[in-house]
Amino acid sequence: MKKIALRLAVPAAILTAVLSAGYGADTGYRLGRSKGGFEGKVQYCKECHGLSGEGYRGYYAIPRLAGQQPVYIENQLRAFIEKRRTNAIMANVAHVLSPDMLTALANHFHALNPRPLGGAPKALLAKGKEIYTLGIPEANIPACAACHGPEATGSESIPRLAGQLYPYMVKVLKNWDRDRGQGATPDTSAIMNPIAHSLNNAQIEAVAAYVSSLQ
Amino acid sequence: MMKSIRFTLAALSIASASLSALAGDAALSPGEQLADRNCAWCHGASAQGFATAPQLAGQRPAYIVNQLRSFYDHTRDNPLSQQYMWGAAAKLTPEAAHDLAAYFAGLESKPANDGYKELCAQGQEIYELGIPDENIVACVACHGPNAEGVRQIPRLGGLSYHYLKRKLKQWGEGYHSAAQPPMPQIASKLSPEQIEALASYLSFVR
Numbered sequence: 001m002k003k004i005a006l007r008l009a010v011p012a013a014i015l016t017a018v019l020s021a022g023y024g025a026d027t028g029y030r031l032g033r034s035k036g037g038f039e040g041k042v043q044y045c046k047e048c049h050g051l052s053g054e055g056y057r058g059y060y061a062i063p064r065l066a067g068q069q070p071v072y073i074e075n076q077l078r079a080f081i082e083k084r085r086t087n088a089i090m091a092n093v094a095h096v097l098s099p100d101m102l103t104a105l106a107n108h109f110h111a112l113n114p115r116p117l118g119g120a121p122k123a124l125l126a127k128g129k130e131i132y133t134l135g136i137p138e139a140n141i142p143a144c145a146a147c148h149g150p151e152a153t154g155s156e157s158i159p160r161l162a163g164q165l166y167p168y169m170v171k172v173l174k175n176w177d178r179d180r181g182q183g184a185t186p187d188t189s190a191i192m193n194p195i196a197h198s199l200n201n202a203q204i205e206a207v208a209a210y211v212s213s214l215q
Numbered sequence: 216m217m218k219s220i221r222f223t224l225a226a227l228s229i230a231s232a233s234l235s236a237l238a239g240d241a242a243l244s245p246g247e248q249l250a251d252r253n254c255a256w257c258h259g260a261s262a263q264g265f266a267t268a269p270q271l272a273g274q275r276p277a278y279i280v281n282q283l284r285s286f287y288d289h290t291r292d293n294p295l296s297q298q299y300m301w302g303a304a305a306k307l308t309p310e311a312a313h314d315l316a317a318y319f320a321g322l323e324s325k326p327a328n329d330g331y332k333e334l335c336a337q338g339q340e341i342y343e344l345g346i347p348d349e350n351i352v353a354c355v356a357c358h359g360p361n362a363e364g365v366r367q368i369p370r371l372g373g374l375s376y377h378y379l380k381r382k383l384k385q386w387g388e389g390y391h392s393a394a395q396p397p398m399p400q401i402a403s404k405l406s407p408e409q410i411e412a413l414a415s416y417l418s419f420v421r
Contacts, residue, residue, distance in 0.1 A: 044347075
């Protein structure tokens with residue numbers, strides 16, 4: 001028995017080493033077909049999303065990915081690929097990503113924590129905080145904190161909002177179901193529909209300003 | 216007596232009219248005065264650009280201010296900048312830079328239209344979608360759907376093919392510019408053919 005065990009030990013060890021090759025290795029079938037493997041892809045994401053994933057105010061507001069919930073990032077990337085969320089640039093970016101690359105990228109960005117970009121009008125912060133923590137009962141709008149957390153860090157498929165770009169938050173809340181939930185069957189974005197519809201523009205701008213200021 | 220008074224008045228009014236025509240400068244904005252006397256020689260009287268000097272008409276004002284600052288600081292160091300713009304910007308005050316930028320931004324721009332037409336389709340695709348397999352980002356995300364730019368991000372639409380090609384190449388060659396990262400990383404990944412396609416497409420964008 002001992003001899004057989006020893007004979008199996010070496011090949012087993014080799015097999016383990018090969019199979020546990022991490023994301024550093026550019027094993028094509030696992031990480032997809034793009035040049036430069038994982039490092040190249042991360043750098044590419046950061047060229048638009050900010051060198052620490054903090055987001056960037058280009059012509060379009062490019063959202064913060066740093067600290068974002070990995071499940072949420074993966075869901076959005078899949079939504080872009082399947083065209084349930086409309087964005088020509090991101091659909092093109094996402095469709096070359098293998099499932100393993102998706103997971104690796106999501107985990108990478110989750111670990112980053114730069115300061116928020118800021119820049120939202122300070123006058124809106126107090127009202128934004130009130131809406132975020134108490135909701136708007138007379139409009140049947142629940143407190144955002146109930147799902148997104150008291151510090152707006154989200155969990156699982158519920159996104160982190162803390163430090164998100166103010167113009168990006170305003171845009172997504174005002175256009176919620178124009179860009180999302182475009183598939184034949186409803187997806188999880190539908191949960192935000194009644195809330196996004198009920199909020200008026202001033203309330204959207206206030207709560208967007210508040211979350212954009214959170215570290 | 217009346218005749219001589221009338222004559223004097225007539226002479227005075229003629230003289231003051233011609234004086235104010237000569238002093239026509241006074242009606243121009245500070246930026247335009249500065250531009251006419253300092254920039255028009257190379258960039259053209261209507262700031263559309265000339266030879267190697269790029270179009271300034273219709274450019275984002277914050278971008279122009281940043282470039283002038285970078286010439287003044289000697290940050291932007293590509294050869295033609297060193298040769299011409301370092302000297303040109305050496306005596307600029309921040310107020311003058313703002314005045315110039317405001318003036319140029321307000322001018323109507325005409326596209327250079329000097330790229331290769333057959334490369335435009337490829338250039339447009341790179342501009343709008345990037346090339347994800349080569350990790351080349353879509354320029355449109357920052358520079359806008361008509362390459363018009365915003366805030367400190369420059370307008371690229373209508374700039375000369377030759378100028379754009381040179382700038383994109385120079386980033387890959389290690390020259391510094393006012394632009395923070397990521398422009399050097401982005402442009403370094405472009406192949407010569409991709410640069411020519413982008414520069415051609417952009418030169419026609421109005």
